[in-house]
Amino acid sequence: MKIRLLGTGTSQGIPIIGCHCPVCTSNDVRDHRLRTSALVNVDGLNILIDTGPDLRYQLLRSGTTRLDAVLFTHEHKDHTAGLDDVRPINFLMKQPLNLYGLPRVMRSIERDFSYAFAEEHYPGAPILNTNDIEPEPFKIGKVEIIPIKLMHSSQRMAKQLPILGYRIKNFAYITDARGISWNEIPDIATVPFSPSEKAKLKGLDTLVINALRREEHYSHLSLPQTLSIIEQIQPRRAYLTHISHHLGLYEEVMKELPQNVFLGIDNQLIDIDDD
Ligand SMILES: [Zn+2]
Ligand SMILES: [Zn+2]
Ligand SMILES: [Zn+2]
Secondary structure (H helix, E strand, O other): OEEEEEEOEOOOOEOOOOOOOOOOOOOOHHHOEOEOEEEEEEOOEEEEEOOOOOHHHHHHHHOOOOOOEEEOOOOOHHHHOOHHHHHHHHHHHOOOEEEEEOHHHHHHHHHHOHHHHOOOOOOOOOOEEEEEOOOOOEEEOOEEEEEEEEEEEOOOOOOEEEEEEEEEOOEEEEOOOOEEOOOOOOOOOOOOEOHHHHHHOOOOOEEEEEOOOOOOOOOOOOHHHHHHHHHHHOOOEEEEEOEOHHHOOHHHHHHHOOOOEEEOOOOEEEEOOOO
């Protein structure tokens, strides 16, 4: 199995337009981050996770010309806005593209890209099939996908948004999490972690997980919170994603991380032995 980190940046990407901080002005390409997305190549299938606003460039830069399915984590624009850019893939593959996500997320995509779901197909519009999933294992071809319940609070201490991560064989992908659970997050310091979701994350070779910045945040895990979750899950190695310019320079942050934890790098290819 191979994982391509198509993008590892938070919602604004890095550099942020108009920001002159050391990270946004860094010449190190490892500090340049498009919006978070990943491509999983497993048993001959190309499974894309999320379609952010940078999708076109991400597919070009990774040389991707085939997609067998898209898994959506949630409906925020930094994870969905680029969906229209799968049109060339439709054209090359001459078949509709299957999208998977929570019913709420699928309805949001049908609204945002309503022209693609019109009864009479508009020529040139993307050809998409939405598939509602529940947080229960399902299959794409012969590949088992295990959804993981994550909580991503969307407003300070108010509305909390249940979203999904995904496990495929010995790899798991978690982004935009503030808790590994669908339980409410009672306060800014707490990170709910349900025993049921912990069980799904046992025996991982590789975990990709979000870490926004050092300070706590109402809707994303902070670096110390993420490291504590990695410590509890004990994957062989972990890569951090959905990174903000506040986290710091690649070279500096890497020096502080445990030996088996790495900052994700855009377009990085991760090889996983899944036998
Ligand atoms: Zn996001
Ligand atoms: Zn900046
Ligand atoms: Zn989000």
